[in-house]
Amino acid sequence: MFAKYGIFFYIYEMNIVDVSTDELIPIEILPVEKTDYKFISKNRYFFNWKEEQNQEVLKLIIKGKNDILGLISYEDIPEEWRFHIRLLTVSKENKGANRKYSKIAGNLIVYLAKLAIRKYGIMGCVSLRPKTQIAQHYIKNYKMKITGMTLSLEVPEILDLINQYENE
Amino acid sequence: MNKKSEEYIDFGVDSRYSTIEEKTSDAVILMQARLERMKNLPKEQIIRTKLIQLKLEMDEFLKQGTLGLSHKFSDFLGKYIDILYTKHAYFSKDLNITPVFLSQIINGHRLASEEFLLKLTVHSEKTFETVCFFNKNTWFQIFYQEKINQLIFRQDEWRSEIEKQVKFSELV
Numbered sequence: 001m002f003a004k005y006g007i008f009f010y011i012y013e014m015n016i017v018d019v020s021t022d023e024l025i026p027i028e029i030l031p032v033e034k035t036d037y038k039f040i041s042k043n044r045y046f047f048n049w050k051e052e053q054n055q056e057v058l059k060l061i062i063k064g065k066n067d068i069l070g071l072i073s074y075e076d077i078p079e080e081w082r083f084h085i086r087l088l089t090v091s092k093e094n095k096g097a098n099r100k101y102s103k104i105a106g107n108l109i110v111y112l113a114k115l116a117i118r119k120y121g122i123m124g125c126v127s128l129r130p131k132t133q134i135a136q137h138y139i140k141n142y143k144m145k146i147t148g149m150t151l152s153l154e155v156p157e158i159l160d161l162i163n164q165y166e167n168e
Numbered sequence: 169m170n171k172k173s174e175e176y177i178d179f180g181v182d183s184r185y186s187t188i189e190e191k192t193s194d195a196v197i198l199m200q201a202r203l204e205r206m207k208n209l210p211k212e213q214i215i216r217t218k219l220i221q222l223k224l225e226m227d228e229f230l231k232q233g234t235l236g237l238s239h240k241f242s243d244f245l246g247k248y249i250d251i252l253y254t255k256h257a258y259f260s261k262d263l264n265i266t267p268v269f270l271s272q273i274i275n276g277h278r279l280a281s282e283e284f285l286l287k288l289t290v291h292s293e294k295t296f297e298t299v300c301f302f303n304k305n306t307w308f309q310i311f312y313q314e315k316i317n318q319l320i321f322r323q324d325e326w327r328s329e330i331e332k333q334v335k336f337s338e339l340v
Binding site: 046047077080082084085086087088089090092095105114117118121122123124125127128129130131134138145147148149150152154155156159162163166167 | 180181201206225
């Protein structure tokens with residue numbers, strides 16, 4: 001669960017789960033670089049990510065590897081103390097019952113939740129506006145609240161989600 | 169939910185606003201609802217949030233490493249006390265130190281002693297126990313990271329005097 005930094009620096013480490021072995025695999029979440037877009041195809045990542053090049057976009061990779069397993073783009077809206085998710089996806093081989101790794105999307109949402117709490121404290125919020133009937137999935141799995149067409153993660157549920165991922 | 173929509177869930181979501189009007193009207197409705205919910209938030213949840221926020225700030229400082237000459241240890245210490253106590257004097261009493269000693273550390277006029285760091289660590293372990301994961305080495309890491317940063321970024325101040333004192337009598 002913990003990564004080692006230097007001699008005595010230990011910091012919480014993020015993990016995904018190898019579905020076939022239940023093994024925890026350490027991951028990193030980093031900003032997408034311009035050169036990454038060459039490898040981010042609609043075929044493997046479901047959306048046209050090149051449309052998001054002017055937005056904040058993060059990638060999830062296994063530590064020490066380059067292959068992108070998940071992507072999230074978001075907008076920081078300071079006047080509303082909230083981070084709005086624009087696009088979120090896992091790579092093609094991590095979709096469905098035969099996926100290789102689980103918790104990819106969850107780690108990306110939790111990463112944003114931490115940014116929101118770190119920056120906005122008690123008012124920190126992560127929002128989502130699903131266009132289809134998938135809202136129930138996010139309400140059930142991430143305890144999001146529904147307000148009109150918007151789903152949101154707020155205190156205290158946002159803290160529970162952060163803790164859940166730090167303790168697993 | 170049918171099979172097709174379940175598969176859609178699996179790969180992600182397109183949550184972009186279609187129009188400015190949609191974004192604006194959603195923002196108004198959401199903000200009203202959030203403020204209403206916030207009114208009913210118990211005090212312990214507010215303290216819990218502030219502690220987790222502080223922990224995330226400290227984690228980020230350590231992750232970034234050498235970042236300049238900020239007095240992060242005293243900043244974080246001041247925040248920690250303000251979250252939990254109405255007066256700094258109460259905290260100093262709990263740690264069995266004088267208010268003057270604490271004040272000097274917070275104002276950067278004195279370095280934290282090893283004993284103070286140990287007391288602060290024990291206090292934080294207990295505080296964070298039911299809040300979130302908190303690494304017991306955190307305060308030590310912050311303290312020494314700040315010292316490292318100061319040594320690196322204050323080279324202009326110490327280098328010339330130190331270089332005068334260092335000899336190389338058997339330099340190969």
